[in-house]
Amino acid sequence: MAEPMTEAGPVALRTSPLAHLEERMRAAAVPGARGVTLTERPFLTMVNLRVGPGSEAADRIEHTLGARLPRRCGDTTSAGPHTVVWLGPDEWLVLSSAEGAVLTAELRAALGPAPGSAVDVSANRTTLELSGPSSRQVLEKGCPLDLHPRALGPGRAVSTTVGPVAVLLWQVDDAPTYRLFPRSSFADYLGRWLIDAMEEFRGPEVP
Amino acid sequence: MLLITCPWCGPRDETEYHYGGQAHVPYPETPADLTDEQWAAYVFYRDNPKGPFAERWMHSIGCRRWFNVLRDTATHEVLTSYRLDEPRPELPQAGGNR
Ligand SMILES: [Zn+2]
Numbered sequence: 217m218a219e220p221m222t223e224a225g226p227v228a229l230r231t232s233p234l235a236h237l238e239e240r241m242r243a244a245a246v247p248g249a250r251g252v253t254l255t256e257r258p259f260l261t262m263v264n265l266r267v268g269p270g271s272e273a274a275d276r277i278e279h280t281l282g283a284r285l286p287r288r289c290g291d292t293t294s295a296g297p298h299t300v301v302w303l304g305p306d307e308w309l310v311l312s313s314a315e316g317a318v319l320t321a322e323l324r325a326a327l328g329p330a331p332g333s334a335v336d337v338s339a340n341r342t343t344l345e346l347s348g349p350s351s352r353q354v355l356e357k358g359c360p361l362d363l364h365p366r367a368l369g370p371g372r373a374v375s376t377t378v379g380p381v382a383v384l385l386w387q388v389d390d391a392p393t394y395r396l397f398p399r400s401s402f403a404d405y406l407g408r409w410l411i412d413a414m415e416e417f418r419g420p421e422v423p
Numbered sequence: 424m425l426l427i428t429c430p431w432c433g434p435r436d437e438t439e440y441h442y443g444g445q446a447h448v449p450y451p452e453t454p455a456d457l458t459d460e461q462w463a464a465y466v467f468y469r470d471n472p473k474g475p476f477a478e479r480w481m482h483s484i485g486c487r488r489w490f491n492v493l494r495d496t497a498t499h500e501v502l503t504s505y506r507l508d509e510p511r512p513e514l515p516q517a518g519g520n521r
Contacts, residue, residue, distance in 0.1 A: 289432040289486065304486035305431055360436040375485045377438065382484050 232258030233342045233400040237407045244411040246418050252348035254410050256403075257395070261316040263323060264337045265300075265308045273330030280326040281310065290372045292386065301373040301384065309337075309384065341384070342403045346410060347393035350417040355394065357413045359385070379409045425499060429482045430490050430506045443479030445469045446491045447511060473497050475514050480504075 234241070234256040245253040267274050269287060278284050282295035286302040293300045297313040312319055316336045323334035346354060352363050358379040362368065373386035383406065384397040398406045425437035451457055451465055470476070476496045481489045493502040493514060503512050 304488055307486070360438065374432075376435075377484055 230259065232256060233403040234258070234344070234407050237404065237411075240411060241407065244414050246348070246350065246414060250350045250417045250421065252346065252350040252354055252414050252417055254407070254414065255345050256407075257343040257345055260338065260343050261310075261312040261314055261319060261336070262338045262341060262397075263310040263312070263316065263320050264303075264333070264335045264340075265310055265323060266306055266334075267327060267330065267332035269306055271330060273327050273332060276326040276328065277323060277334075280322050290368075290374050292371050292373045294371075299386075301386065303375065303384075306332075311386075340399060341397040342400050344396040344398070344403070344407065344410065345388075345393060346396065347391050349391070350414070351392055351394055354410065354413045354417070355385075358409070361385070363387075378406060381406045381409070425494075425501055427480060427492060427501055428504050429485060429488070430504055431488060432482060432485045435482070435485060439482060439484035441481040441483040443481055443489065446477040446479045471496075475502055477511055 235258070238256065241254045241256065245251075265277065265285075267277060267285075269285065274285055281298050281300065283293040283298055283300050285300055285308055286293050289302055291302050298319075299311045301309045301311060303309050310319065310323070316338045320334055320336040327334055355363055355378060359376055361374060361376045368374070368387055370387055370389050370392075373384060375382070375384050377383065378385070378396060378398075381398050381402045386395045386397070387393070388395055396406065426434050427437055427440055428434045429440075448465070448469070451461070457465070474495055474497055475493050477491055477493055479489055480492050481487065490504055490506050491511065492504045493512060494500070495502060502514065505512060
């Protein structure tokens with residue numbers, strides 16, 4: 217079992233998948249009415265959860281989280297430090313600021329002997345935050361989904377692709393702010409792809 | 424580009440999916456009794472209809488679930504999609520069912 221991380225131990229030693237792009241992402245920020253910014257929010261806790269929907273074990277897990285497990289594609293639920301994202305009919309991703317090992321242990325205890333799993337996958341993905349008036353247009357350069365407010369709004373999260381990279385895409389607010397969750401090994405490519413896609417908004421709008 | 428409707432996620436581009444070949448090909452009930460020829464028929468032989476064809480797809484970029492699609496092989500029209508625990512919808516001349 218993973219031991220809780222301490223400031224003197226692994227926490228101080230870990231490096232985020234996009235630490236080397238921090239400077240370039242900051243420099244790529246576009247201010248103003250056509251503005252868009254890109255930042256990494258590293259080391260978010262992510263727990264992959266599989267359990268039969270509507271089962272007693274699912275009830276116990278919902279009680280532990282304080283949030284319902286969303287039942288439809290795109291839906292999310294939130295409570296305290298946790299946001300639960302729908303990944304499949306019996307699969308969810310719990311995004312949280314709580315400590316990973318502790319949350320995973322709580323969810324495992326709630327699952328009990330029922331069929332399913334709760335696995336700490338925090339290192340599997342990293343989090344990119346894209347925000348500002350132009351952020352939807354940046355994503356629309358390479359995302360096949362309809363991102364218009366009529367189809368996607370705050371609190372919606374879907375698995376899709378941005379460029380060639382598979383991501384979980386979560387719209388957080390109306391700014392609009394999006395959080396993108398690529399696998400860590402694809403994060404560098406996606407970060408550079410987004411920096412490139414943001415570049416044109418620095419100049420005046422082409423009529 | 425096909426637009427395929429995942430039973431759980433709704434319509435998504437073909438690029439989000441992985442193709443899985445003909446649907447409704449049952450595993451042999453008594454595999455130990457099969458001759459080489461019968462094994463070959465099970466492993467390699469598939470229908471090749473011109474028209475509606477039942478085939479498996481997996482939503483690899485999305486919910487990662489397998490499901491079935493009825494697709495017209497002549498027009499590429501996706502006629503319908505359905506879950507693995509649902510029966511194949513009735514269509515005239517539909518191939519891919521054994
Ligand atoms: Zn799906």
